[in-house]
Amino acid sequence: MKFEALTIKDIAKALGLSISTVSKALRGSHEISEETKQAVLRYAREHNYKPNPIAQSLKRGQSRSIGVIVCNIDNNFFSQVINGIESIAQNRGYNVIITQSQESYEKEVSNSDHLSSRSVDGLIISLSAETQHMDHLVKLHEKGLPIVFFDRITDEIRTHRIVANNYKGAYEATKHLLQQGCRRIAHVTSSGSLSITRERLEGYKQALADAGVTADDRLIKFCPHGGMIREETQQALTELLQLPERPDAIFTASDRLSTTTLSLLQAMRIPIPCEIALVGYTNSISAEIFNPSLTSVVQPALEMGKLATEMLLSLIESRRPVTHFEKRILDTELQIRESSQKSRC
Amino acid sequence: MKFEALTIKDIAKALGLSISTVSKALRGSHEISEETKQAVLRYAREHNYKPNPIAQSLKRGQSRSIGVIVCNIDNNFFSQVINGIESIAQNRGYNVIITQSQESYEKEVSNSDHLSSRSVDGLIISLSAETQHMDHLVKLHEKGLPIVFFDRITDEIRTHRIVANNYKGAYEATKHLLQQGCRRIAHVTSSGSLSITRERLEGYKQALADAGVTADDRLIKFCPHGGMIREETQQALTELLQLPERPDAIFTASDRLSTTTLSLLQAMRIPIPCEIALVGYTNSISAEIFNPSLTSVVQPALEMGKLATEMLLSLIESRRPVTHFEKRILDTELQIRESSQKSRC
DNA sequence: TTGTAGGCGTTATCAC
DNA sequence: GTGATAACGCCTACAA
Numbered sequence: 001m002k003f004e005a006l007t008i009k010d011i012a013k014a015l016g017l018s019i020s021t022v023s024k025a026l027r028g029s030h031e032i033s034e035e036t037k038q039a040v041l042r043y044a045r046e047h048n049y050k051p052n053p054i055a056q057s058l059k060r061g062q063s064r065s066i067g068v069i070v071c072n073i074d075n076n077f078f079s080q081v082i083n084g085i086e087s088i089a090q091n092r093g094y095n096v097i098i099t100q101s102q103e104s105y106e107k108e109v110s111n112s113d114h115l116s117s118r119s120v121d122g123l124i125i126s127l128s129a130e131t132q133h134m135d136h137l138v139k140l141h142e143k144g145l146p147i148v149f150f151d152r153i154t155d156e157i158r159t160h161r162i163v164a165n166n167y168k169g170a171y172e173a174t175k176h177l178l179q180q181g182c183r184r185i186a187h188v189t190s191s192g193s194l195s196i197t198r199e200r201l202e203g204y205k206q207a208l209a210d211a212g213v214t215a216d217d218r219l220i221k222f223c224p225h226g227g228m229i230r231e232e233t234q235q236a237l238t239e240l241l242q243l244p245e246r247p248d249a250i251f252t253a254s255d256r257l258s259t260t261t262l263s264l265l266q267a268m269r270i271p272i273p274c275e276i277a278l279v280g281y282t283n284s285i286s287a288e289i290f291n292p293s294l295t296s297v298v299q300p301a302l303e304m305g306k307l308a309t310e311m312l313l314s315l316i317e318s319r320r321p322v323t324h325f326e327k328r329i330l331d332t333e334l335q336i337r338e339s340s341q342k343s344r345c
Numbered sequence: 346m347k348f349e350a351l352t353i354k355d356i357a358k359a360l361g362l363s364i365s366t367v368s369k370a371l372r373g374s375h376e377i378s379e380e381t382k383q384a385v386l387r388y389a390r391e392h393n394y395k396p397n398p399i400a401q402s403l404k405r406g407q408s409r410s411i412g413v414i415v416c417n418i419d420n421n422f423f424s425q426v427i428n429g430i431e432s433i434a435q436n437r438g439y440n441v442i443i444t445q446s447q448e449s450y451e452k453e454v455s456n457s458d459h460l461s462s463r464s465v466d467g468l469i470i471s472l473s474a475e476t477q478h479m480d481h482l483v484k485l486h487e488k489g490l491p492i493v494f495f496d497r498i499t500d501e502i503r504t505h506r507i508v509a510n511n512y513k514g515a516y517e518a519t520k521h522l523l524q525q526g527c528r529r530i531a532h533v534t535s536s537g538s539l540s541i542t543r544e545r546l547e548g549y550k551q552a553l554a555d556a557g558v559t560a561d562d563r564l565i566k567f568c569p570h571g572g573m574i575r576e577e578t579q580q581a582l583t584e585l586l587q588l589p590e591r592p593d594a595i596f597t598a599s600d601r602l603s604t605t606t607l608s609l610l611q612a613m614r615i616p617i618p619c620e621i622a623l624v625g626y627t628n629s630i631s632a633e634i635f636n637p638s639l640t641s642v643v644q645p646a647l648e649m650g651k652l653a654t655e656m657l658l659s660l661i662e663s664r665r666p667v668t669h670f671e672k673r674i675l676d677t678e679l680q681i682r683e684s685s686q687k688s689r690c
Numbered sequence: 691t692t693g694t695a696g697g698c699g700t701t702a703t704c705a706c
Numbered sequence: 707g708t709g710a711t712a713a714c715g716c717c718t719a720c721a722a
Binding site: 691692693694695696697698699700701702703704705706 | 707708709710711712713714715716717718719720721722
């Protein structure tokens with residue numbers, strides 16, 4: 001199945017002009033007479049000529065497409081980020097190529113490898129939970145591939161980064177629970193190697209410290225797969241509930257983790273918030289119709305996607321090497337709902 | 346910012362061979378001696394040579410990428426479909442380029458236009474709610490661009506199509522409500538121009554008819570934007586509730602519509618299912634933690650995405666023109682939960 | 691077994 | 707103002 005299209009050559013032949021004349025006319029060069037320019041443009045319009053982007057890419061050495069690597073698209077936070085990426089990219093004439101790492105280091109490596117090799121002008125990436133080494137990205141970055149990190153970032157590579165204020169988001173969530181009278185607040189979070197995990201953990205700890213509550217490491221549970229595996233979360237929860245002193249609240253640090261925890265607590269028939277209060281991290285538009293409606297830290301996902309794309313495009317389109325890099329930190333919003341309001345018990 | 350990579354030419358120069366020898370060696374041609382072959386392959390491996398996909402594309406006249414148009418990625422059904430698309434495409438060495446129509450006809454046209462013009466080998470599409478004419482797709486299809494439709498399909502174009510069994514899904518949902526004793530079952534659905542809307546409506550009507558319940562057109566509400574606009578759904582609901590005889594159940598026919606309806610009913614403090622039972626159409630993994638947990642028709646989204654991609658790739662890679670086209674209809678699953686169980690009232 | 695030449699569609703340089 | 711020509715990186719008849 002071939003898809004044959006009109007080329008500059010066809011136009012040249014049809015109009016009895018040379019290829020280069022047509023090319024120049026199409027680009028509106030001033031060294032072509034008005035007359036021929038009009039003729040060429042009209043013919044092009046009438047026959048719906050579209051320059052072959054692949055040939056242009058080969059010529060220009062760039063593809064006008066950007067690659068995206070996220071762990072999973074079926075996640076409200078990431079799909080909203082991608083929504084933002086797509087909206088900006090589209091406007092600026094770039095294609096967006098999405099890939100998923102499924103939290104696997106290996107897939108992340110192969111995706112980044114595949115996306116580079118010049119089929120992509122730049123990369124927007126949120127690291128997988130498994131990723132510990134940045135060699136694959138360092139290599140690409142050193143070769144000159146513009147990269148922008150968002151959400152799960154690293155500081156091993158000097159480039160632009162966009163994150164939500166994870167520290168503050170977690171701090172506020174924890175503080176809120178403290179204000180509700182909770183004292184044994186558990187923290188269920190993702191892989192400890194992720195930047196977001198560390199930052200959220202810090203915010204959580206600081207809030208406890210500031211309230212004079214001593215942290216208890218047994219209340220902190222890591223789920224290396226960030227909730228993708230239900231059993232992992234189940235195990236964490238079971239351990240928490242078997243502690244001599246049960247937690248009176250849980251703060252979950254990721255989208256999937258939050259919904260899974262809510263689901264598991266429901267299944268165990270544990271009253272929320274009365275027995276255990278719950279604050280999640282989620283961008284689900286449905287958090288308000290959960291049972292109970294879920295208090296959550298909401299990230300400006302759309303905005304993060306837009307910003308990341310603008311930064312990436314500025315790197316890609318910059319004429320001179322960029323030496324100044326930004327780390328943009330966007331505020332989160334704590335949406336307070338039923339799941340954390342002890343006062344109603 | 347340029348990203349200079351190793352080319353065949355560099356290898357040729359380094360090894361004192363001609364370009365074509367290197368090219369052949371790399372592709373393992375048998376007309377090259379083992380010796381040179383090894384030398385070339387080793388050099389390529391050591392210097393991490395990767396063929397430039399853009400040059401290959403230009404040469405071969407295809408890009409090894411496929412385009413996807415969905416209305417919105419931030420929707421569980423579509424993100425799961427894309428998940429499926431991506432998994433197959435990745436395996437077969439194709440890139441996936443995602444675009445969103447945001448339910449706008451205009452955006453759909455510009456996306457399809459942009460994706461074609463040979464930058465994409467084929468197209469997987471689910472029509473926007475606004476789309477009434479297929480001219481833009483017919484044109485591309487006639488020029489030879491392989492297209493596969495899923496979910497929101499048309500029969501104006503002879504090609505492969507994948508859908509869930511919308512008729513049966515709606516029939517079963519309605520029948521279930523009837524079995525719960527509901528008699529005035531409302532149907533809140535998307536734009537009437539969509540295939541899915543028509544099919545689900547038919548299933549709904551047939552179930553009523555089979556139960557000897559006379560349909561009442563006032564109970565059928567169309568939301569042209571499929572729930573993307575909350576006010577639209579609000580309006581539909583308000584009208585339903587103002588009827589002389591209120592509905593005793595609502596069957597919502599799309600993802601966003603279902604969550605919005607649940608949210609609105611909650612806000613109005615209408616007990617579900619006791620005053621109004623609710624069955625939705627959703628692929629949200631969170632349906633079980635909704636308040637109340639939501640009985641829903643679940644579509645095999647991942648499977649649909651995989652199948653669509655396999656069919657598209659078979660079209661793309663077929664040597665001879667394909668004349669036989671399939672319409673695959675996949676079964677949905679009715680997951681029964683609290684929102685529809687009148688018996689518990 | 692290896693090398694040469696031409697072309698995919700576009701653009702940039704340089705001659706006419 | 708217009709048109710050859712070469713180049714982007716790869717592939718493939720066809721020659722050597």
